[in-house]
Amino acid sequence: MEFHSVNPYNGEQVGKYNAQNSVELDEALNRSSEAFKTWHTKPISYRTGLIKKAGQVLRDNLEEYAQMITSEMGKPISESRAEVNKCAWVCDYYAENAETFLSPEIIKTDAAQSFVRHDPIGAVFAIMPWNFPFWQVFRFAAPTLTAGNTGLLKHAPNVFGCAVKIEEVFTKAGFPEGVFQNLIVHHDQTEKIIAHDAVKAITLTGSEMAGSAVAQIAGKYIKKSLLELGGNNSFIVLEDADIDLAVKTAVSARMLNCGQSCIAAKRFILIESIHDEFVSKFTDAIKNLKAGDTKDGATQVGSLARKDLADQLNRQVKESVSQGAKLLLGGKQDKCFHEPTILGNVKPGMTAFEEETFGPLAAIIKAKDIDEAFELSEQSKFGLGVSVFTKDTAKAVEYASRVSDGAFFVNELVKSDPRLPFGGTKRSGYGRELAKDGMMEFMNRKVVYVK
Template identity: 45%
Template sequence: MAIQTINPYNNKEVKSFEEFSAETVEQKIAQADQTYQVWKSVPVKERSKLLMNVASILRERKEELAKLITLEMGKLIAQSEAEIDMCASVYEYYAQNAATFLEDKLIEVKDGKAFVRYTPIGIILAVEPWNYPFNQVARVAAPNIMAGNVIMVKHASNVPQCAQAIEEIFRQAGAKEGIYTNLFLSSQKIAKIAEDSRIVGMSLTGSEKAGSSLAEAAGKNLKKSVLELGGSDPFIVLEDADLDKAVQNAVKGRFGNMGQACTSSKRIIVVEEVADKFLEKFKEKLTGLKIGDPMERDTQVGPLSSEEAAKKIEEQVNETVKAGAKVVLGGKRIAREGAFFEPTILTDIKPGMVAYHEEIFGPVASFYKVKDEKEAIALANDSTFGLGGSVFSQNIDRAIEVASQIETGMIFINEHAASRPDLPFGGTKRSGYGRELSELGIEEFVNKKLIRISDK
């Protein structure tokens, strides 16, 4: 099986790689295991030097790496550069804070002493997506490498050059072979690798289907897993919100990365008192955007990640409209080569429609007008997903009260959902389990070992 770079701007193949053989995979697992036996004993301060080197190289090579992202999955070049900066900040964050995070945690006991010590557990297999090809990897690699584990990454098949570049950066930064390993493999091979006793933990960011498959493989082999899956994030605007601020955030939150983010603001829920005014402003912001080459800095609408992705969104929109929804803006493919789809707003969406229940992973906003705050909360929670969300109100106490009732792993008040190194990231319901980033992210794949000292 060939693993290909296909430029979504023109749907032309750029480069291909051969899938690793079973023998090559075995050699790489053996090397990772051998390296782990040494790496687990390296002091945290020494590990941090490696991650700081990685961050430095990312910043030095930002222009080159950003172009690679844009070439392989179509992200606007300025957003690709921003991703590299964010990625570097994740490595820096864990390099600077892991020693504190991994300190022994004392337990108050009536007699003697007790504490929890965090120790590494081995090889972590990560299955990562194409939408943030550098940053998604950093979120699992940085905390685990600092914890003393080693990482093997099966990256998305449409970003092989990004996958290869990350491994090369670790080598350039001074990492011994086996600390970070790239695997050119098909998804079908993951279940077999999960059976290997040297693989002790598994992490996946991706679709519900992929998450279910990995969770099955991990569970069958009694291995810890972390899943960050899809989302259909509610973006609630109450009548006392700063409307201009809310509109600005809705545009960025839904159409950044061409809507290809798990935490994208997919369901715009606005109380009826301000709904029409909000929709008018929202549509105005999205009208007349420049469509073109994502490598050009004045382009505002680029392609989706692949022709397959564009076709799927077209089908979802068509099915929703056929069922009775209305198109306020866009709604169709753009008549040009490449994986393009118009920025779209849908209204009059009802239960039973595709857009009501499914995640639309692209530039399509589902707009809902609701009677009041109570109805907004009920609609927000009427989803199988539970990743992130937003609440807009100038009354912070009220916003917090609403946020506390939303069934998601994350809620942002007066801003769209976003990822930061110091904030825990993860969801509930069918959006997955476990957390990435912050102190919580480094605790997922460590042995929290109790050490008890008797005074008797």
């Protein structure tokens, strides 16, 4: 089987990649198992030194990697550069903190000694998406490899060029053979990989459907899984909010990566008294975004990664309008490009309220007061994060207990940060990435008791 990656902006082929056959796949899995035997015995200082070097490799080759991201999935080049730099940051973070995170945890009992040690478990199989093709991989790989595990990557087929470059990062940094491997395989090989004795856990970032399928296979073989799935984040603006700050943040929260982010703000819940002012200023700001050639540093809105994704978004727009939503801006599609779009009068039950909209579509929802705003926010099968804008931050923090999502941001967009645990609830998945939590997900927390 041959895979092709295509530039969504101009339709030009970026690369073609031959799938590994069954023998090659088995060899890769066995290499991962063999590599683990020596990798996990290396001193933590050796492993942190290598992940630090990986961060430097990313910085040294920033433009090459950013160009590949933009070519394969269509985000503006300025955002691709920022993504590569963020990957370098997460490498630095674990280089600096892994030794502390992995230190034994002393627990006083009636024993002479009792503590918990943190041992790696083996090969971790990562199934990763196309929307942040470098970042999604590095936020898994940096803590997982530094902890002493080995990594196997099955990337999305439209960004296999990025996957090749990522493997090169670890090779250039000096990681031993087999510690990190990129697998060029079709998704029909997923069960074979999960079933292999070398694989001890699975991490997936992707759709709800993909997560459900992989979790079932992982359960069948009694292997741990971590799922980071879709989101339908609410962006609540209260009557005392700084509207200009809220609007500026809202533009980034919805339009970054052309809206192709699980943690993007999607449902904008506005208190009645500030509704009209926010919508007017938000609409003007969206109108002023520059669309165009994704390789141009001034471009702010690019193409969606594939035409089928633009088709799906356009269907969601049309369905919502037919259900009573009001088209305030945009709504048109041209192949992979979809205009930044704003829908007003969105209510529960409408497609734009209920479904994850993976593209530049903002759904505007009116609430009579703060209690209704939070009730509307909770009316979602997803649970990644919520943003609240208000000058009364103490009151906002009090309302955090009313939110079932994995993150609650006040006067800021929901974002991932190496220093903070990241993950969701409900249909958004389970488990946590980043911070200490992300390193602990794939460790054996082993009790040692000495009488």
